[in-house]
Amino acid sequence: MLVSATEMLNKAKAGKYAVGQFNINNLEWTKAVLITAKENKSPVILGVSEGAGKYMGGYDTIVGMVKGLIKDLDIDVPVALHLDHGSYEHAKLCIEAGFSSVMFDGSHYSIEENIAKTTELVAYAHSKGVSIEAEVGSIGGEEDGVVGKGEVADAKECKMIADLGVDMLAAGIGNIHGKYPDNWTGLDFKALDEIQKLTGTLPLVLHGGTGISEAMIKESISLGVSKINVNTECQLTFAAATRKYIEEGKDLSGKGFDPRKLLAPGYEAIKNTVKEKMDLFGSIGKA
Ligand code: 13P
Secondary structure, eight states, rough: OOOOOOHHOOOOOOOOHEEEEEOSSSSSHHHHHHHHHHHHOOEEEEEHHHHHHTTTTTTHHHHHHHHHHHHHHTTTSOEEEEEEEEEEEHHHHHHHHTOOOEEOOOOSOOOOHHHHHHHHHHHHHHHHEEEEEEEEEEOEETTTTTEEOOOBBOHHHHHHTTTTTTEEEEESSOSSSSOOOOOOOOHHHHHHHHHHHHTTTTTTTEOOOOOOOOHHHOOOOTTEEEEEEOOOOHHHHHHHHHHHHHHHHHHHGGTTTOHHHHHHHHHHHHHHHHHHHHHHHTTTTOO
């Protein structure tokens, strides 16, 4: 069932586990995540970046695809369809199209402007029953051509944004999108602890979930992280499985080119990655 992310994340925060946000790029990706959530009785969040939204045809197409899969595959676990790193305009477009959750990333604005825009979007999202994530302190790395240097969020600014009534908060703590560089110094748990003390029961979000060690993931959850975003790792496993299939020449023999066969190994690879993450985050059996 398509639901806002509020209830599943409040439950996760109280139960000391995290719900995975897995970013989607196409039908196979979406189906793999939904079926894995159902098989493992886990709540799940489907993340859509603006670039992926454009690639898939637009937000209406995505809402139709996700709702159709939930119905046809009888997905009986809570599913949130969430805009990832949305601009002010696209957060509104997604709410209008029927997304059940949006992220407004105002981290590149001044804190005053971030507060003004977040306040307006919180009211609009909540009037439609949609949950909303805000961001303080930019997440580093590159996503959809947007490059952030990564900064540690100020706890007092986090508290100011939390008080606007957002349902979840992404606070930069040295995390970055994509692969972590060899000289990465790790997550700033002191900052996370301070943020969680000031923001109380509000679910915190950890972006850049690819390449963070098991120990750091567990420590983040113990310090109030209840949503963890994963994108790059699914892309890497999908690409590796597809490449192996092509290199083995299987799709080039017999019947010839068959897109269903070509994409099958990547689909299975995503299912495995999603299951591993759900296990690590502790969300299996929580639906
Ligand atoms: P990765 O691409 O590092 O997995 O991060 C995903 C993410 O944070 C999406 O918002």
